[in-house]
Amino acid sequence: MTDVYQCIQDRFSARGPFDPGRPVSKQDLERILGAGSWAPTAHNMQNFEFVVVDDAKLLAALGELKNSISMDFIKENYRQLSFSEEELKRKKVGILADRFPSAWTDPGATLEELRATERTLPTSPDMLFMLYDPSRRAPASEGDFLGIISLGNVTQNMWLMASTLGIGFHIVSSFGDGVVEKEVKRILSIPDSLKIVYAIRLGYPLSDSGYLRVRREVDDFAHHNHYGKKGLNET
């Protein structure tokens, strides 16, 4: 029997570069997208579309887009950061600050300092752009809360499938942000009515992209019968 728990734990964000000479096969792309289609979605809406990009010219155009960092991002990012592995191990949530340019980890950074750190967004030989139609919400779901959760389920199925196939998977949210989203829509002929959820980089990592990954203990977030009685053994 496949150890599902092991498969779930082995999945990770492959943020490093992928082998430019080793694209993902069509068969594997179909497997990954097919796994997404079998995800549970509210009302079985299947409220997603994907643009699969492997054309070199389009990838080059996408690779020229630069992220734009907002002050809001900097402030909110700061609250999630740890500045050492020890701190991250202790907190068990969030990410390490060394992933970002130092100005992004400084709530006192000025706009000029942030502008100086603008950099092009990462691409890969195969990229998936996940789209949805915000005007078609799950029934009676304020803000399409249920529809958006469904997109997460789709992503997770695809991620687990890719991981099982030995294919690196990396979400890049910035492709769905403001000005960048507009540019992506232009490059990929995506109608204005659709929202880009995010881009997913797929490929074969060039190096072991292992890094410190932390999670909370079950007893830290599971409350037994009454909120506040933390831990499954609490009575």
Ligand SMILES: Cc1cc2nc3c(=O)[nH]c(=O)nc-3n(C[C@H](O)[C@H](O)[C@H](O)COP(=O)(O)O)c2cc1C
């Ligand atoms: C909705 C969503 C958006 C994310 N956006 C990004 C992103 O823009 N860039 C990135 O490097 N990782 C992104 N991630 C990956 C998370 O940072 C990552 O899943 C988390 O830190 C746990 O690490 P792991 O995936 O290696 O277990 C995103 C994940 C999710 C679920």
